[in-house]
Amino acid sequence: DIQMTQSPPSLSASVGDRVTITCRASQNIAKYLNWYQQKPGKAPTLLIYSASTLQSGVPSRFSGSGSGTDFTLTINSLQPDDFATYFCQQCFSTLYTFGQGTKLEIK
């Protein structure tokens, strides 16, 4: 299996801050990497696919970058609606795997 490791596990930030979440794959996955947002009691929703392509309707303050084994999700100018848990997921292998999540909390 391809292991996906996210850091940090949790993060405190304030409205207006810029935050970066990192996802590392246990092997080269090129750009086969997706990011999801999950709010309590809800299903995950797709933010970014293919490492850097913003899903339709997702605000432009979200961006993704990286390739190979190291990826980042950046949120510019945090809004109150952005406090949630974020997951990465690889699709290089059809044995799909997810990161353990990064919980973004209000400072």
Next chain:
Amino acid sequence: QLQLEESGPGVVTPSETLSLTCIVSGASVGSLHWSWIRQSPGRGLEWIGVLQSSGSPNYNPSLKGRASLSVDTSKNHFSLNLTSVTAADTAVYFCAAILGSGNYNWFDPWGQGTLVTVSS
């Protein structure tokens, strides 16, 4: 607009079979690929399996052959059966569509999720 909704029992007895259905609206179930994913505090998000538009399934080997996926085109839904359940199978179960092309694919949208507790 593509929408998914899971249904099934909220409690399953240990050693029995967990059966869930995902009702699809906004698309034909035979036109896309579909997946089941579960989430628990101890295991995080775990992919269970995929049902391709051809009807061919593929499963996570970690489930050791206990999972099976099927589709009912007349009812426009697809289903998950998980046999010989234990407490470790307690989780929120999500169904999801798989979109994209080639290996560039992603889960979108997801159903709202249904909590299944394995308990006697």
